[in-house]
Amino acid sequence: NAGVTQTPKFQVLKTGQSMTLQCAQDMNHEYMSWYRQDPGMGLRLIHYSVGAGITDQGEVPNGYNVSRSTTEDFPLRLLSAAPSQTSVYFCASSFGTGSYGYTFGSGTRLTVV
Amino acid sequence: EDQVTQSPEALRLQEGESSSLNCSYTVSGLRGLFWYRQDPGKGPEFLFTLYSAGEEKEKERLKATLTKKESFLHITAPKPEDSATYLCAVQGGAQKLVFGQGTRLTINP
Numbered sequence: 001n002a003g004v005t006q007t008p009k010f011q012v013l014k015t016g017q018s019m020t021l022q023c024a025q026d027m028n029h030e031y032m033s034w035y036r037q038d039p040g041m042g043l044r045l046i047h048y049s050v051g052a053g054i055t056d057q058g059e060v061p062n063g064y065n066v067s068r069s070t071t072e073d074f075p076l077r078l079l080s081a082a083p084s085q086t087s088v089y090f091c092a093s094s095f096g097t098g099s100y101g102y103t104f105g106s107g108t109r110l111t112v113v
Numbered sequence: 114e115d116q117v118t119q120s121p122e123a124l125r126l127q128e129g130e131s132s133s134l135n136c137s138y139t140v141s142g143l144r145g146l147f148w149y150r151q152d153p154g155k156g157p158e159f160l161f162t163l164y165s166a167g168e169e170k171e172k173e174r175l176k177a178t179l180t181k182k183e184s185f186l187h188i189t190a191p192k193p194e195d196s197a198t199y200l201c202a203v204q205g206g207a208q209k210l211v212f213g214q215g216t217r218l219t220i221n222p
Contacts, residue, residue: 045211
């Protein structure tokens with residue numbers, strides 16, 4: 001049982017490049033979400049999904065796109081990378097409303113130069 | 114707007130020295146208050162969910178309590194392996210978690 005798997009673990013991009021951060025879970029969780037973690041800012045919600053085909057914006061969605069074609073996968077796309085998107089990105093999933101706790105991946109450390 | 118404030122930002126204790134971490138919150142319709150532990154370079158690890166004022170939960174040396182305005186994470190006789198950043202989060206009417214900035218706890222042997 002792998003839980004939540006994020007790839008890659010590290011990535012360096014040049015300003016203006018695009019890329020996709022991958023997130024997959026094998027627990028049949030309905031709810032999946034993406035957070036970014038910056039020093040002094042805590043974890044901030046980017047986008048979330050309550051099930052396949054359903055996505056919604058979180059607190060800081062600008063510059064990011066998501067889609068949810070399957071229950072297992074929830075990729076995060078950076079359309080045109082900017083230095084302000086340098087951060088650590090975490091994917092999380094849960095059953096239902098998350099009252100039993102969210103399971104987080106190990107994170108992707110992204111640097112935009 | 115849901116908000117979470119944690120204090121202190123950092124806390125350094127000697128092994129065996131008990132203390133408490135604070136999480137103050139404002140939320141519209143609390144559905145749950147969560148505590149997570151985060152080790153360096155890793156994702157947060159779920160510890161507890163509290164649902165209503167007066168509720169308490171325990172796990173090993175950790176005990177979480179909840180009032181209508183704040184939650185405390187009490188750590189009793191801590192060990193060096195308890196060193197980590199502890200995160201508090203609330204879930205309100207929408208299905209979203211709002212996190213505090215965390216308390217970085219260091220336990221010296």
